[in-house]
Amino acid sequence: MRKSKAPYPSAFRQQIVELVQAGKSAKELSKEFGCCTKTILSWVAQASIAQAPKSSIKVGLTTAEGEELSRLRRQVRQLQMERDILAKATAWFAAKGEKISTPSSSS
Incomplete structure (x- = not known):
């Protein structure tokens, strides 16, 4: 044996x-x-x-798909945060009465 x-x-x-x-x-x-x-x-x-996140196991995603999903979710959170910061900055400049120069408006 x-x-x-x-x-x-x-x-x-x-x-x-x-x-x-x-x-x-x-x-x-x-x-x-x-x-x-x-x-x-x-x-x-x-x-x-x-x-692997529990949600990707339930859905039946492969490891690569789960990793990509996690990466994309992080990217979405980052972009939402950047959008919120820009919206607050725009509101702050609007309250001060200052014009924000953008590349397209400098003609």
Whole structure:
């Protein structure tokens, strides 16, 4: 009967996953640390599922789609904040009675 190998410590698995996410290949890491390439890829897949937002898991989005959705939501929040700042600045200048020069109005 085959003797089962003790599981890798979670800190070790997390370190390997971070190295893969940083750009190292699973094959390189398997040679360097002596664990199976398939095992490393399994850890990376498990980590991406665990890190994915709950809403994208429910909808059935892939990891890449979930990441893009998160990026786009951050971008929308940033643009809304910029719009709000510009609206407040416009209101402030309007209250002072000053005209705001824009590139199109300087003809």
